[in-house]
């Protein structure tokens with residue numbers, strides 16, 4: 001039989017364990033994950049509430065028709081916000097929300113924009129660009145006009161020129177794995193730019209009218225995994241003679257307002273909430289200010305701290321994904337533990353390159369970057 005004092009002791013202990021668990025799960029997490037990634041807290045809250053009851057319908061957003069007036073309004077608002085943020089006109093550009101990830105755009109782009117016997121120019125700045133090039137070769141002639149593969153994709157090649165017969169020029173505006181980013185758009189003359197913007201979409205103002213097409217998997221800067229944003233200049237579509245499967249033809253989705261089949265309803269809703277958030281913060285100009293501030297804070301510490309070294313060339317460093325290594329690799333585990341203890345998670349570099357990567361997408365607060373910088377500073381002092 002349990003004596004009274006021991007019983008008291010046990011309940012006391014379980015209370016302590018309980019409190020400790022709450023403390024653990026309530027400790028603020030700073031999510032530096034490269035993707036799926038952080039979104040604004042208010043977007044999480046609104047999305048969660050729509051799962052229980054969408055717009056007071058007494059129904060979850062997960063169970064309503066994609067053709068209901070409530071979801072149609074979401075789709076229209078999402079499309080309008082994309083055009084508004086990009087400062088593009090609905091007469092010229094179509095906004096599509098497709099399945100298949102950014103990876104499916106690697107083949108849909110050449111399939112729709114380059115006929116057999118025609119050619120397109122690609123810039124190879126890393127693993128994602130390499131995959132896009134591989135797929136494009138299935139549909140026409142691909143000329144890789146510049147590549148930074150010679151130096152482990154640590155820089156953005158510049159000063160290249162576009163072959164006159166290129167139907168389009170494909171770039172990857174931000175290289176998620178190696179941590180490089182175009183800080184100025186290349187001049188491609190008359191050839192339309194096509195860009196994989198998966199990891200820096202809407203992180204800064206750009207002249208979006210320079211693009212014939214841009215696409216982004218939502219899970220880095222816009223929403224949950226499951227939807228890919230494609231914005232395409234309508235006059236570029238429908239120019240190839242090859243037979244296209246209905247679902248892989250941009251024209252199908254343009255004609256049906258991205259509702260040819262059931263679109264990814266919940267990811268589109270969440271993405272729309274993120275676009276509203278971007279707009280409420282002051283649009284892309286405000287995103288640029290915010291992202292510049294975070295990147296400056298992080299990179300100044302990186303350059304000052306003797307224990308760490310950045311892996312990308314300084315002028316091409318990404319504001320979204322900062323890649324770095326420890327000068328003493330034997331300390332890697334200890335550093336990750338120190339990060340974890342401060343609530344900083346998702347910092348392990350991509351499995352193909354190792355080291356560390358701090359992803360600082362739009363939704364990340366300056367305070368989170370400050371927390372990481374403090375950990376790096378303390379860690380270097382401890383291991384000096």
Ligand SMILES: *Cc1c(COP(=O)(O)O)cnc(C)c1O
Pocket residue numbers: 035100101102103104128172174175176196197198199217218220
């Ligand atoms: C993550 C990523 C992709 C792949 O996106 P999926 O939606 O997983 O296919 C492609 N390009 C870039 C630049 C990325 O960061």
